[in-house]
Amino acid sequence: MPTGGMATGALMKYGRKALDPVLEQLNNPDPLMRSEALSVGVTMLLKESDAAARAQINELIQSGLQDHEFVVRMAAVHSVERIYDRESFVSTLLDLAEHDPLNIPESGITDDYPVRQEAKRALHMIANHEWPRKDGGLSGDQTSPR
Numbered sequence: 037m038p039t040g041g042m043a044t045g046a047l048m049k050y051g052r053k054a055l056d057p058v059l060e061q062l063n064n065p066d067p068l069m070r071s072e073a074l075s076v077g078v079t080m081l082l083k084e085s086d087a088a089a090r091a092q093i094n095e096l097i098q099s100g101l102q103d104h105e106f107v108v109r110m111a112a113v114h115s116v117e118r119i120y121d122r123e124s125f126v127s128t129l130l131d132l133a134e135h136d137p138l139n140i141p142e143s144g145i146t147d148d149y150p151v152r153q154e155a156k157r158a159l160h161m162i163a164n165h166e167w168p169r170k171d172g173g174l175s176g177d178q179t180s181p182r
Contacts, residue, residue: 055080062096067105074100074108078115093119101128106138106151113154117161118168126162129155 058080061073077096081089100112116125132155140148
């Protein structure tokens with residue numbers, strides 16, 4: 037999955053059959069694999085329009101927001117931006133916006149906390165009732181609000 041869109045596109049063709057193997061990667065020790073599994077899993081579930089899929093999306097995102105690796109937390113924050121029912125994530129996003137530990141001092145930017153910044157952006161979107169972003173990539177495959 038982390039190799040690019042071709043592999044992800046192939047998985048998408050298999051639909052629900054490919055979902056379980058994708059979600060199994062959430063237990064992978066490689067944080068990049070977990071972050072990709074989260075993103076791809078959310079994308080696959082967004083194609084379904086039932087309550088069970090929405091509940092599974094929420095579980096995936098909530099788990100990702102609490103992952104010990106920043107790349108997975110970042111993927112989870114970006115996944116929050118892709119869905120319409122985001123209010124249940126506000127308290128976790130507030131915590132990340134204030135306390136996420138990742139700081140990249142080598143970037144040259146004072147107080148460079150990328151997960152905090154993304155969490156604040158997601159909170160801004162929620163507060164302003166902005167629609168999920170469409171970036172032409174995986175997140176461009178969204179369902180309409182319920």
